[in-house]
Amino acid sequence: MGQVNSKELPLAECRNGDMAIEVAACDATVPDGHLLMAGEKIHTLFLKVSALVLPLFIVLIFYLFSDPFKVIYHYKSFYPSFVVLNRDFVSTETFLHNNPHFHYDSFILGNSRSIFYEVGDWQKYISSTKCFHFDASAETLFGIYSKIKFLDANNVPLKNVLIIMDYGTLIDTYDSKGHLFIKHPLVSGKPWYAFHLEFVKAFFDLKFLIAYTDLSVSKRIKNYMVADCLLDDRPTEYNAAANEIKLAEFERIIKNNPTDYYLPRKDVFYERSAVQIYSPMAIRSEQDRMLREIKNIFMKNKTDYRIIVNPLYDQTKLNSSDLAYLIKVFGSDNVFDFSGINDITKNRYNYYEASHYRPHVARLILSDIYRNITQRERLVRSVQGEF
Secondary structure (H helix, E strand, O other): OOOOOOOOOOEEEEEEOOEEEEEEOOOOOOOHHHHHHHHHHHHHHHHHHHHHHHHHHHHHHHHHHHOOOOOOOOOOOOOOOOOOOOHHHHHHHHHHHHHHHHOOOEEEEEOHHHHHOOHHHHOOOOOOOOEEEOOOOOOOHHHHHHHHHHHHHOOOOOOEEEEEEOHHHHOOOOOOOOOOOOOOHHHHOOOHHHHHHHHHHHHOOHHHHHHHHHHHHHOOOOHHHHHOOOOOOOOOEEEOOOOEEEOHHHHHHHHHOHHHHHHHHHHHOOOOOOOOOEOOOOOOHHHHHHHHHHHHHHHHHOOEEEEEEOOOOOOOEOOHHHHHHHHHHHOOOOEEEOOOOOHHHHOHHHEOOOOOEOHHHHHHHHHHHOOOOOHHHHHHHHHHOOO
């Protein structure tokens, strides 16, 4: 055979019985033009992939360095923040950071409505000053149950506990979804990667990314950021020792001239039905298990506890069977139902908007629940409108 061209492929040896036959794997040469075309295609593909991946990589680096949701690095205080934070994570991390110094033994648990039960007011009725807000946005029974178990498992004393709840709290017995609501992994027992994935997905939301980038560059909040609920510019005061948020500026406006606050929000306070509406039954087998385990932990710790059913603006009253169950498990002297149509819920000036009532309402409730009156007397007073 003649000399093989350097571009030819090697020969392959095939055996058929005792006869050996040499066959060229490919006797055709590859033209230089074909190689050039293949190289151009690979180059084009690389550019397309780079155009897609590089921006994502840059955004990811921006996320890791800026930590907009404050879930990557450690912070002594999480506020102020124009980005709405995950309150479950904030509460848990603040507790872990502060507890070695403050040695908390009294806790307020519940959704965002619980933050208006100010520790300074609560301390008037309990024998402790070591109080902490262990709240979460849209808190669930799963969240409250998991936090109480977490505290008990870490031998944290539970001297006093306030649980602030409503129908929305009772219905969920599993971890929440979404970056604002998912539970801290130490509370939920779920993997960290699943927790952080929620925040990465939230950061890559185009509307949020545009607003946050704009804020990072311009250093100021713009109307569209607030109007679309992308960022939050509400003035707040924060006490890191108690993990307590106050809307002090709103209170100042209301006290100076209520019209200045309520007139721009008049459409928020819709008309309610004059007929009492009840929530669907929420407590079933899984809720029963969690609530009974909470009660057992309270008994073990000799906890002085109170359970408050929120007076919501919508005036929906907690289902009668759910209320009866709570009284049965926790006792009539520890369960307080302020839901439904009553003097608190009739008055729009008791609310910041249609979801959150103001601190003076919480003070009124605290003064009521720490009186030694029976559930029957409370129900009579509710009907008579003495609230």
